[in-house]
Amino acid sequence: MxxxxxxxxxxxxxxxxxxxxxxxxxxxxxxxxxxxxxxxxxxxxxxxxxxxxxxxxxxxxxxxxxxxxxxxxxxxxxxxxxxxxxxxxxxxxxxxxxxxxxxxxxxxxxxxxxxxxxxxxxxxxxxxxxxxxxxxxxxxxxxxxxxxxxxxxxxxxxxxxxxxxxxxxxxxxxxxxxxxxxxxxxxxxxxxxxxxxxxxxxxxxxxxxxxxxxxxxxxxxxxxxxxxxxxxxxxxxxxxxxxxxxxxxxxxxxxxxxxxxxxxxxxxxxxxxxxxxxxxxxxxxxxxxxxxxxxxxxxxxxxxxxxxxxxxxxxxxxxxxxxxxxxxxxxxxxxxxxxxxxxxxxxxxxxxxxxxxxxxxxxxxxxxxxxxxxxxxxxxxxxxxxxxxxxxxxxxxxxxxxxxxxxxxxxxxxxxxxxxxxxxxxxxxxTVYIVSASLTVFAIAWYFFMEFCKTKxxxxxxxxxxDKGWWWCAKLRSVLFSSLCYGWYFFMELCKTKMWFGFQSSQDKETTVIHPSMPPFTDDHVLSLSHLDTDINLHVTFRYLRVYVNDPETRPVEQPDPFQVVTSSLSSALVHYYHYMGSLVRREDKRLELHCHADSGVPVTCAVVDCSLSGINYLDDYHDVNFVEKLVPDPKGEDALTRPFILQVTRFECGGWVLGASIHHSLCDGLGATLFFNTMAELARGSGRVKFEPVWNRSSLLGPRNPPRVEFPFHEFLSLDKNSLPYIEPSKPAVRECFKVKDKWLNRLKGFLHEQSGSNYTTFEALGAFIWRARVKASKIPSEEKVKFAYATNIRRITIPKLPFGYWGNGCVPMYVQFLAQELVNQPLSKTADSIKKSKFNTTDEYVRSFIDFQELHYHEGITIGNRVSGFTDWRHLGHATVDFGWGGPVTVFPLSRHLVGSIEPCFFLPYSSTNEGEKNGFNVLVYLQEEAMVDFKKEMKKLEHIGLS
Incomplete structure (x- = not known):
């Protein structure tokens, strides 16, 4: 009309x-x-x-x-x-x-x-x-x-x-x-x-x-x-x-x-x-x-x-x-x-x-x-x-x-x-789009329901x-309602193509097994792991990703296919690190060993997604868990032992890409994995040799003494129960949140602690104490229960003799601090930081040997850390920034695993994404916690911004 x-x-x-x-x-x-x-x-x-x-x-x-x-x-x-x-x-x-x-x-x-x-x-x-x-x-x-x-x-x-x-x-x-x-x-x-x-x-x-x-x-x-x-x-x-x-x-x-x-x-x-x-x-x-x-x-x-x-x-x-x-x-x-x-x-x-x-x-x-x-x-x-x-x-x-x-x-x-x-x-x-669309459909249905109530x-x-002039509106309503139904269908199809909501998924997935560029050995054989490698708390797969961007301004030359770059460098690196091709097998005594087969290789998945990295903030504190999970391989059960090392290269429409890695923790720790990825990256950039030849002698370098002797009271922190698993999942899974921590907040926190105790503290000690107390308080743990602060410390330069530079196995031992929940919450924060500082003094060759001997004596009894464990790890100095395949270092490094040193609710200290120019003062803290506790934990973390001001 x-x-x-x-x-x-x-x-x-x-x-x-x-x-x-x-x-x-x-x-x-x-x-x-x-x-x-x-x-x-x-x-x-x-x-x-x-x-x-x-x-x-x-x-x-x-x-x-x-x-x-x-x-x-x-x-x-x-x-x-x-x-x-x-x-x-x-x-x-x-x-x-x-x-x-x-x-x-x-x-x-x-x-x-x-x-x-x-x-x-x-x-x-x-x-x-x-x-x-x-x-x-x-x-x-x-x-x-x-x-x-x-x-x-x-x-x-x-x-x-x-x-x-x-x-x-x-x-x-x-x-x-x-x-x-x-x-x-x-x-x-x-x-x-x-x-x-x-x-x-x-x-x-x-x-x-x-x-x-x-x-x-x-x-x-x-x-x-x-x-x-x-x-x-x-x-x-x-x-x-x-x-x-x-x-x-x-x-x-x-x-x-x-x-x-x-x-x-x-x-x-x-x-x-x-x-x-x-x-x-x-x-x-x-x-x-x-x-x-x-x-x-x-x-x-x-x-x-x-x-x-x-x-x-x-x-x-x-x-x-x-x-x-x-x-x-x-x-x-x-x-x-x-x-x-x-x-x-x-x-x-x-x-x-x-x-x-x-x-x-x-x-x-x-x-x-x-x-x-x-x-x-x-x-x-x-x-x-x-x-x-x-x-x-x-x-x-x-x-x-x-x-x-x-x-x-x-x-x-x-x-x-x-x-x-x-x-x-x-x-x-x-998420706002789908909730808004749903509420709008409800509003439309409400109008028709009211009209129906009038007729009845x-x-x-x-x-x-x-107004009689609105007679044509009645005709249009039925057309509008039908149009909305069809519109809803096409909107859902759009969601699939734009990877919104739960429709986000990798497309064109294809997995290839990569073999070494030349045979590293001819006969199948079995390799023993160290007692640190076979610690039952490390019988988990660790998953994380690195994000690489394609910046035409800084790298005007057209970049090669990242999948080809990664697989080519991996093939060369496997000549030296062929152990990543092996399979972990559980012995009769429940310890793991590595079986190496000449015809084996490493599975690498190639995937393509139809969106840009900038549209998802380069995965820096990205909240769509389902989408992020699909960027990293996730082997389950025995597959995690059969294939202890799997990679996935996911290309984005902007030219950037994500390298997802799934590594069984018994193979190596974070430093060992970074050493391997740096080797791959150097080979990708044209290096003709490996900087450090990998060293395997794990059972001899970190084996038990004869006879074994334990000089430290590990039984005060560890539990012996062969029927208990190290990671017992709660009825409700933990949720994760990322918190930005600025340098000036840290400086004020350290100053506040110095006023309390007269001592100086590192960032790990000061912030670790603050977050530990905050999460225990937010979790409302009963006052008489014991709570533990657990972290792993590098022992490569502490053992006598020192471990060789090419040692890439697990070279860390767990350290613990323990209080009653009420004691932790009520005592001065400096006392908690002091306890974390003093725990580091225990990191000696004798402590390492005693821990290995404790594993030797009690492994069959089942060694776990128990409950109420807050695991902490610092990823800021693991060398992630140097893993450059030709696109520059990763702009974001993000862990997906929740099992760390016996804790199902770990805390990671991460660097800021390098895409956040001008915001590199400080770093990100990634925290896993029960959902009902996260609200109060956020309020506790807010106090960090104002501590030391009054």
Whole structure:
């Protein structure tokens, strides 16, 4: 249908547009109307709540761009959204806001979809506020940190805040005024205290040299701190003279919001030297302490709690009156529009989002929150479309406030923020797409279910006269629903081709067995392993990957096929390291030995995936576990012994590639494996010889003494139980998280420990002690249970005589520190670091020989480390960076195995990915932990950023 025909067929409707139709909820007759000042602060809390969280803008892009962002971005995003709200809220001054606009523009189906999108977004955001409040309250009352007390506290906080809404919107409004003033006061004060210390040149900084800008974080920070201007439109029916009040309130709230961001950022960024890495959420409190003192820091932290309360009240009000409006429009059953007889508030509309948010607050719903933000963006696109179409459809409608632009100007005004919305949606994580699509399908199904209920008269609905011009919408709905079903199918096919979600998989996999370039031996034979190799705790396969990039700027010559390079160099290296072709066989005494066959080889898989490495962040802290797992061979059971060494080369469409390795730990340790890969890499780059010929004499170099004798109390740390396995998996598998640790945090931690003890500590000792205590505390281990800190230390240069440079077998022995859980958590951190430091002093030739003799005497009894073991290893100095096949060293090295020195929840110290230019100060810490403990562990790790500051 042409636009002129639509205009003509709807002309009979336009004659009465100056009067509200029955499809628009009428303003309430409540005597207590919302006045201008309370409405300003409700809008302020809907949009902002204060500059809490704005710090990340400076951390992402530097002071200049952050300040300009909060000055310019409101004109790009906030002003268009506020203008649309001002015009439509005064044109249709009923409860429901944007739902009414979509309904009037495109019909009830789109009104319902708009309501579902916005309501899902709002309720999930609502669920986070009581939890945020409790996170500060528990600092005073630690009992509220977990368990039943925490659940009870969340319940009562939610009920109390919701009851305030039940008392009336006017009370909520004046409460918002008080909360707004109290929460903003510390920011006005910090701005005043900053003035004498301001150096204007600091405002011109684009960030510290070498620090890479995080544009995604920068724009998201601006977007989510200057958003939700339209939420207050659902309250239009409760506002005193909305035609006059709403434009004034929106303009005033815009001024307050903009100033509340810009002035504190100007003051604090100009008053202190830039440490860009410190500018994260919560840094304003630290700045308050540095600039004015701890009293202002405490006030600012209290202000965060007050701001969160204001955010909750404003958000709940918007949800409640949106539900009320949808009931009055006939989109929901009439019961959802019931008002309290005492306070005239929509108590059902308040109760429903309160209960849903309460349930969500007990759950882990990070992906859902990200997805409902995506849904909000969809709702905003529909809102802009509704605004433009209503201008065209209802040109004669009475508009108490009218945006002073013609249609072309309005299109431009809406187009710019729409482009930004599309960008924000485009950069979302793949999981967000599928959750958002699922919730949208649910929203569509909900509309049809409500329509079905009307036809069956299952519920009582408001009778609404639908515009006859929408007869064609009913026809389109069935087409739309069918299209969505087909669209869902094609979307899933797209997911497969783009390797999103669980569809990520390697394509064109092919495995080839690589043999030595010349025969290293002719007769089959058996090789003995050392007692360190046959330690039952090493009867595991270790899997990890290296990521290589193809950079045309630094390497303009076309690179060869990485599979050919790897297999060719492997074939040459196997002439010397033929042991990797062997098979491990278990003897009668359960020890392993290596069987070498002349016709054997090493399996190497060639795989191709249809995506770029940059799109998955070069696998640096990449969260799609299923995809990463497919990049590394994973032999199971006896296959891990038959094929103790397997490689996989996976090529990406960008020209980069990943080398995945699966190595049985009885063959070698990390240093031995790196020695072999460096040999391969040197041969690949054209070296004609092997730098160090491999040395095998394992049983003689690291064999037991005759007679064996044990001089150290290993029985205090080790368990003897032949029926016990070293790695007993829990009922729920551990999850992994990567944490970035900066040098300045480490320096402050070491300084803090030095003040406690007067001793100096290495990074491994200091950070190991901190993480060990944090994970024991987060795991809530019973106080009287023993907990162990386990690590392996290199003994190649400690044994007498020293091991030869070509020794590539297991050349490390495990070391242990042990405390009661309660003792570890309560004692000074320096005492734990001291114990780790002192354990290193035991690393002597006698300790090594005693450990080997202990293995000789008790191996048949089953030697394990027992339970509650935290395994630690430092990968920063293993030589990974030198494994260069011609593409430069690997940009990312990432372990996938979870079994380490008897621990099923290990901790790896890893270098930063070299793709993160400017962020090489510090390193990554990869931690495995039970999922229920990881939330509290993250909070403990957050303390590392602030330790030593007070």
């Amino acid at each position: 042409k636009a002129s025909e639509i205009h003509s067929s709807s002309q009979h409707l336009l004659e009465n547009e100056e009067q509200p139709t029955t499809s628009t909820p009428t303003p309430t007759k409540n005597s207590k109307k919302l006045a201008l000042i309370p409405l300003i602060f409700i809008i302020f809390f809907e949009v902002s709540g204060g500059p809490y969280g704005a710090e990340a803008a400076i951390g992402a892009a530097g002071p200049l761009l952050a300040i300009l962002g909060f000055l310019i971005f409101p004109f790009i995003w906030s002003v268009p959204e506020a203008l649309v709200t001002a015009e439509l809220a005064t044109t249709f001054p009923g409860n429901g806001g944007f739902v009414i606009w979509a309904d009037k523009a495109f019909g009830p189906f789109w009104g319902s979809l708009m309501g579902s999108w916005k309501l899902l977004s709002a309720v999930c955001n609502l669920a986070s506020y009581p939890v945020l409040c409790l996170d500060y309250i528990k600092l005073i009352y630690p009992i509220l940190d977990s368990g039943l007390p925490r659940y009870i506290a969340i319940f009562f906080i939610s009920m109390f805040l919701s009851f305030l809404n039940y008392l009336g919107l006017s009370i909520v409004g004046y409460t918002a005024v008080v909360l707004g003033v109290l929460s903003l006061c510390p920011f006005w004060l910090i701005t005043l205290f900053s003035i004498p210390k301001i150096d204007p040149s600091r405002w011109l900084s684009l960030g510290q040299k070498g620090v890479k800008k995080d544009w995604n974080l920068f724009f998201n920070t601006l977007f989510w701190n200057l958003n939700f201007w339209d939420n207050a439109s659902t309250l239009a029916g409760e506002v005193e003279q909305p035609q006059k009040t709403f434009p004034k309130a929106l303009f005033s709230a815009g001024i307050v919001t903009c100033i509340s961001y810009v002035l504190p950022l100007l003051g604090t960024s100009g008053a202190v030297p830039l440490e860009q890495g410190e500018w994260i959420d919560g840094y304003f409190a630290n700045l308050a302490s540095m600039i004015a003192g701890n009293w202002l820091k405490y006030w600012m932290e209290l202000g965060i709690v007050l701001s969160v309360i204001g955010l909750y009240e404003a958000q709940l009000s918007s949800c409640a009156y949106q539900i009320l409006g949808m009931a009055e429009m006939g989109l929901l059953p009439r019961v959802f529009g019931v008002r309290s007889e005492w306070f005239n508030t929509p108590w059902v509309g308040i109760l429903v989002p309160t209960l849903v948010a309460l349930v969500l607050s007990y759950m882990k719903f990070t992906d859902i929150v990200s997805s409902v933000n995506f849904l909000y963006s969809l709702g905003m696109l529909l809102e802009f479309a509704s605004f433009l179409w209503l201008r065209r459809k209802m040109p004669k409608a009475k508009r108490p406030y009218r945006v002073p632009l013609s249609m072309p100007g309005l299109v431009v005004m809406c187009f710019i923020p729409s482009c930004f919305l599309v960008y924000v949606m485009f950069v979302a994580h793949s 008269m299952w519920f009582d609905f408001e009778t609404v006269d639908q």
